[in-house]
Amino acid sequence: MIRRILSKVVASVAVVVAAASATFLAQLAVPGDRATALMNLQTGQDKKWTAQELAPLNAKYGFDDPIVVQYLHYVTGLFRGDLGTSYTQKRPVAEVIGGQLLPSVTLTVAALAVAWLLALGVTLLTVKRGRILSSLGSAWEALTASLPHYWVGVVLLVVFAVQLRVFPIIGGTSAWGTVLPVLTLAIPLAGFLGQVTRDEFTQVLEQPFVTTARTRGMSDLGVRLRHVLRHAVLPAITLSGWALGALISGAVIAENIFGRPGIGQVLVTAVNTRDLPTVSGIVLVVAAVYVVANLLVDLAYAVVDPRLAR
Amino acid sequence: MTSLAERLDRQLPTTTALVEVENLRVSFGDTEVVRGISFTARPGECLAIVGESGSGKSVTARTLVGLTGSNASVTADRLDLGGADLRHASERAWRRLRGRQVGFVLQDALVSLDQLRRVGDEVAEPLRLHGWGTRRSRPAKAIELLDAVGVPEPEVRARQRPYELSGGLRQRALIASAIALDPPLLIADEPTTALDVTVQAQVLDLLAAAKERGTSIILISHDLSVVARLADEVAVMREGEIVEYGAASQVLQEPRHEYTRMLLDAIPSEHTRGTRLTGSTARVRRPVDEGVPVLQARNLTKVFRGPDKVDRTVVDDVSFELFGGETLGIVGESGSGKTTLARMALAILRAEAGEVLLRGEPWTALTPGQRRPLRKQIGVVYQDPLSSFDPRWSVGRILTDALSTAAHPPSSQTEARQRAVRLLEQVGLGEHHLSAAPLRLSGGQRQRVAIARALAPEPSVIVCDEPASALDVSIQAQVLDLLTDLQDDLGVSYLFISHDLGVIHHMSDRILVMKDGRVVEHGSADDVFERPRHPYTRRLLTAVPRLRPA
């Protein structure tokens, strides 16, 4: 078990370093000279600059150093928490992101929890419970699973904020204002998790050990809760790491729709202004968050399925 | 109700019945799968319901616990358990009955016990459900039950999960949970299928002990020889009907119904050697060619590295010779390395040490490229033919593809078709099967196509890996007969692998007994079966269920 965890941790560090290398390469891949692009960005002009004019920038950002040196500088900087300097805000990227991280994490974690609750509720209530209820349940899941986040967000906004005025249009980070963004993320995910769980649930219900439990005199509800449920959630737990990725993508959109502060807002602005250090910084932070989350998912899996703890 | 006179006539005992079923019918939609059967089960006795797949035996067992499913319709003139009429029992009534009045054992405890729960919790579950004892007293009772079914170190086992136990221990734990509340009726649905023969014997002993204690047992099985060990009465089912019903000694020794006779004749054993299983005519054998062996293995060894990074020697220093027109049987329990040995003989799997010679020439020592033109000399028939066919291909394409690897491949489409038809006729199929997809064929037909494919390049050896093990006994008999007929016609040699000692004895000239990757005994079929030298062979032979004393 300890070996497994250790190798997971090593792999996680490798993931972050790989992501760092990828973002570093991305920064190099920007067409044209970086100092020129930066100068244009900062002055709002579009022209050729002389070598003299560019020299201070080249010195400041180390654009003249050999690529290997730049790379090492970048990666070692990361371990000291230095994500580089934003081209547009001229502040350290870590600082730009720092304040925005918490609202985004709150949003995603809340959405994951709500999605699981929704999915389990719908599945438990409807799976293999007569034809009508079952088909209603699976139709709901199929529909919600294929809804794009932006559309769910816009519909929720128009219906509940603009028309019914139940929720604020721009919610900020207040609890009440968080409801719609969370639902925006949770509804499609719940549909997806529900589909996976329902498929597994249906299959597990047919397994011999379920029949065995019935031959002992167990009720249908008992069978579902005591035996089937635990098996049925395994695939969805495996997919939770992936789901988290989908949630982060969705969070960018949800924050955008509801004008909610968070790294999503920063990211979109940064991509628009082609502020690569900030984009890279966010990608890296998300990679780190993702890695930690996956470790947690692995642990959760081992708790539910002791076969893996061997 | 059967009259007393009828009972005496059938030599049935007259004790009070625990279960009485009359004119039971079960249908799913428009298909009637159980068609008006009647039987009784008595305390301290075992009623065996025997039949091939699709006979309706398992459905019958499930009607006795009310678990046929919501889409089944069940009717009966009488469905009594311990005097209570179950025909209109409510779900609540069924639940009170299950586990307390009736214990149910399914086959293969690996899937019949919940893998995510501890063995102790599984065993104690019926206790909890029926309000026996307290949260504190139940675990102790579970350990006591595990001890009673012969599970060593029950305290340790109770804390483990089913996958951490061996197949035999798991099955015992499953039985322990079924008899936890000491129900008067125990239904066992194929309780020993998928178990090794030695473990199977232990499980049957356990059921026999329950019978001694006065439990009534209903045993569902496809295997007449397993039934012979335990049953007092036997009911033979076919297509939803009981075709023969009577005392075990009568049904198994002097069967009256033609179908029972056919089933009994189809069981391969020492008595059927040298004869065909269908029709019981003697084989006309070709003499074995004692010259250069067609296939020869020298000191084959295979090591697999497990996920725990520990090397396991799966085949350890195995040598054998197979002569022309001969059948060499390789027998062993699961994990004995027999399939690995077959794959090495086919040069599909590389051996760590040792080599295989084909007709006295190097075979495994060659490079894959050098081996390819020689592959036509050695064919293979697998246990599961369906997975060995490309799902997109028809039977015709499968056979013409195999023909293209022959020494003289067909020169035209017409010739290929003619030769494919000839192959089909050789294995008892016909031209109309050419266009069929294997998926649409029955299990027996699929295995015939697989044999035809193996024959296509005219090989001198065919490796048969459990070729009939997944088939019903009557179909198994046809496939085994086909193999012996082909041997008598063509003089082909078989490297014949099976876990079934009866099949091995029926088929083989010489036998290799394998255990844990090693050959523990090697000799002619008669020597091995009648004068076994190794203690393991003796243990195997005593464990084999037999219809009649040898």
Place this chain on the structure above:
Amino acid sequence: MSALTLPSTTRVRLPSAGTVLALVVVVLVLVAAIAPGLLIDRSPTAIDLKATLQPPSWQHPFGTDDAGRDLLTRVIYGARQSLGIGLGATGLAFLIAIALGFTAALIGGVVDAVITRVLEVAFAFPALLLALLVIAVRGPSLATEIIAVGIGSAPGYARMVRGQVLAVRQAGFVEAAAALGHPRFAVIRRHLFPNAMRPLVAVVTLGVGQSIVWASGLSFLGLGVPPPSSEWGALLDAGRLHITSSWWLEILPGLVIVLVALSVTALGRTLQNRLGGASR
């Protein structure tokens, strides 16, 4: 030809009402993409400043935008670009996926371990972030959008291809073909490749729907094809200014995207069931 041995096993399955509906939607989208003029005789760029921001009516079923352009017409004319992006991105994703998946599965060993590890990370990594990284590097354009969505969705497909190849490689018929003496390359070409690719046909269909949704999401953030394109996502982006007053500008084009995505998914699933059912 002669009769099959088991009668009545070849049952003709009639498509369900849902499948038919999905098919109709997909055909309409195809027509809109190829010849939008057949569906509507208005121009997507005809400005009518007297009829700006009109709610849906018989004359303008989807309403009009802030320049008085008919929204339905713009949606119909946007189909070509949206579908093009969907097809292009899926095509790109599958090219990458097949190359990586087959390489990993057939070579095995260290190569497989490395590719698998990278794919696993990339698969679970937020696809939108990968796409945004591409856009940040290249700047928004049609080509960028295709590349971004293609790269973002490739890892998932590559994992699938690899898994499929491995599964088929383990299949009995591959060993049986080798045991007959067929060369390795012939076995790959005749058994491995077609059987591994077969279930992917359905996945490609599903992928096109997913790509359209993804691309419109990027456009929604203002990072897609620059105006005056009437690509569906771009319509959404343009409508966001008026969301508090003119809901139809957001909801209706979004509904079209959802309908198309659902239809393509439904068709893909039907295809999956049929192809899957035939192979096993």
